Each structure stands twice: as structure tokens, then as C-alpha cells.
Amino acid sequence: MKFYDCKTAPSPRRVRIFIAEKGLDIETVDIDMRKGEQMSEEYxxxxxxxxxxxxxxDDGNILQTTAGIWAYLEDLHPEPTLMGATALEKGQIADVRWKIEFSGMLAMAEALRNSAAPxxxxxxxxxxxxxxxxELAERGKARVKLFLDRVDAMIGDNPFVAGDNYSVADIDLMIMIDFAGWLKMGLPEDAGNAHRWYEAVSSRPSAKL
Ligand SMILES: N[C@@H](CCC(=O)N[C@@H](CS)C(=O)NCC(=O)O)C(=O)O
Structure with missing residues (x-):
């Protein structure tokens, strides 16, 4: 297998963290987006x-999104479970992930991509x-702020965002919060549950990747 990564971008980081949490060793190629390598004929x-x-x-098939890569690797290497152990957990994690992706990550991409000079x-x-x-940049920033203000309630008293176990939903949420830092946005200071959760997930060795 060959993993096409980019050290400076949020989505491939989701896969890097997943691979590290699974303890896998996969050949990695870095695509330098600052040089526009993602647009090359080769890529x-x-x-x-x-x-x-x-x-x-290895058989020549290619998976082209984070969600596709996660689903494949989870099936091949079920332990430790990152996408839910039971039918209910799988459904709950997918639900939470979509909320983070739609209201958090896509809002952040809308804000950044419609304002950053590069x-x-x-x-x-x-x-x-x-x-x-x-106008989309402004709307995106407003959506990111609303999302960040709601993280505390999403976590509540739970150790992790989708319940009792660390999952891909935690990977997404941590990356969304780090991504928001690019626009100097972050969790409200008084969001105690959110900060407790963020410290726990970002102190995992995989989070350093
Ligand atoms: N949902 C897709 C999103 C992939 C995506 O948009 N990746 C960004 C980097 S985070 C990218 O490749 N951008 C290329 C560009 O900006 O030209 C996934 O997770 O695979």
C-alpha cells in the first residue's frame, strides 16, 4: 500500500493519526500542496x-477520500476499534462525524478558502x-464561531465526543479545532468540558503527527 499524504493539510492528518492509532506501518509519499503537486499529471x-x-x-485499487481510507483500514485491522464496535456505536459515530464535518470542517474551509490570499x-x-x-468567508467565520461555541455541549460529561471510546469523531473534532487556529479562532475560554476533552485527545502520541 502507498499513502499519499501532505504534512501541511488537515484531511491527510486525519489518516496519519488513524494509521498511528492502529499501529500500522504504511509507505508514505508527501504531496507538497505549496508547490501545487496535487494538480500534477502524475498525481x-x-x-x-x-x-x-x-x-x-496492493491490487491497484485506489481510495480517494479520508472516509474511504478509514473504512477500508478499519475493516482490515479492526483493533483498536476507531469506528465503533457495535451497530449502535457505528451509527452514533457516523452521526457525530457528519455534524463535525458539515458544521465545523466545511465551515472552516469556506471561511479560509474564500479569504486567504494563496x-x-x-x-x-x-x-x-x-x-x-x-461573503462566503464571512458566513464561514460566523458558522465556525457557532460551531466552536457548541463543542462544550457536544462533549458534556463524556470522555469522548461520541461517547465512552476514542473514535474517528475525536480525530475529526481535534483537527477541526486545530484548523480553526489558522483563522485565530478557538474554543471559548470557559468551555470546561471542551478543554478537558481537547487536552486528553491532543496529548495522545498520534496527535503530534
Ligand atoms: N473530504 C475529502 C477532502 C479532501 C481535501 O479537500 N483535501 C484538501 C487538503 S485538506 C486538498 O487536497 N486540497 C487540494 C487543494 O486545495 O488544491 C477527504 O477527506 O478526502
Whole structure:
């Protein structure tokens, strides 16, 4: 297998952390997005979406999203479970993940990609170019703030965001919060549950990756 990573981007970090939590050793190739390597002909042959991560399997099949790579590796290496052990846990983790992805990560991408100078003309990832829309940046920032204000209630008294066990939902939420730091946004100071949870997940060795 060959994992196409990018050390500076949030989505491939989700896969790096997952691989580390599983204790796997997978050959890794770094795609330098600052040099536009995700747009190269060579990489388009691997992932025509021009996005990282991607995972090339030994039989030549290629997985082209975080969710696809996670699902495949979880099935191949069920322990430690990161996507739920029971039917209910699997469903709950998928529910929480989608909320984090939609209201957190996509809102943050909307805010950043529509305002950052290096992303001028590249307001969406992928093979097609789109201009920035400043109003979307403002809407994105407002959505990120609402999301961050709600993390404390999402965690509540639970050790982890989807319940009793560490899961891909924790990976997503930690990465979303770190990603929000790019716009100097963060958890409210008085969000005690959220800070307790963040300290626990970000002190895991995998979080340093
Ligand atoms: N949901 C997709 C998102 C992939 C994605 O958008 N990756 C970003 C990096 S975080 C990317 O490749 N961007 C390419 C670009 O900006 O041109 C996944 O998780 O695989």
C-alpha cells in the first residue's frame, strides 16, 4: 500500500493519526500542496479529484477520500476499534462525524478558502478553479464561531465526543479545532468540558503527527 499524504493539510492528518492509532506501518509519499503537486499529471492519475489523502492498494485499487481510507483500514485491522464496535456505536459515530464535518470542517474551509490570499482563484479544492466570494468567508467565520461555541455541549460529561471510546469523531473534532487556529479562532475560554476533552485527545502520541 502507498499513502499519499501532505504534512501541511488537515484531511491527510486525519489518516496519519488513524494509521498511528492502529499501529500500522504504511509507505508514505508527501504531496507538497505549496508547490501545487496535487494538480500534477502524475498525481491526477492517482486521484483525479486532485485532493489528498489517497491510498493505493496492493491490487491497484485506489481510495480517494479520508472516509474511504478509514473504512477500508478499519475493516482490515479492526483493533483498536476507531469506528465503533457495535451497530449502535457505528451509527452514533457516523452521526457525530457528519455534524463535525458539515458544521465545523466545511465551515472552516469556506471561511479560509474564500479569504486567504494563496487561495485566490482556488476557493474550492479539486481540478476546477473557482474565484473567492468574500461573503462566503464571512458566513464561514460566523458558522465556525457557532460551531466552536457548541463543542462544550457536544462533549458534556463524556470522555469522548461520541461517547465512552476514542473514535474517528475525536480525530475529526481535534483537527477541526486545530484548523480553526489558522483563522485565530478557538474554543471559548470557559468551555470546561471542551478543554478537558481537547487536552486528553491532543496529548495522545498520534496527535503530534
Ligand atoms: N473530504 C475529502 C477532502 C479532501 C481535501 O479537500 N483535501 C484538501 C487538503 S485538506 C486538498 O487536497 N486540497 C487540494 C487543494 O486545495 O488544491 C477527504 O477527506 O478526502
Amino acid at each position: 491526477r492519475a492517482i486521484n483525479p479529484n486532485c485532493t489528498v489523502p489517497a491510498l493505493v492498494l 487561495m485566490k482563484g482556488r476557493a474550492l479544492p479539486g481540478p476546477d478553479n473557482f474565484e473567492q466570494i468574500p
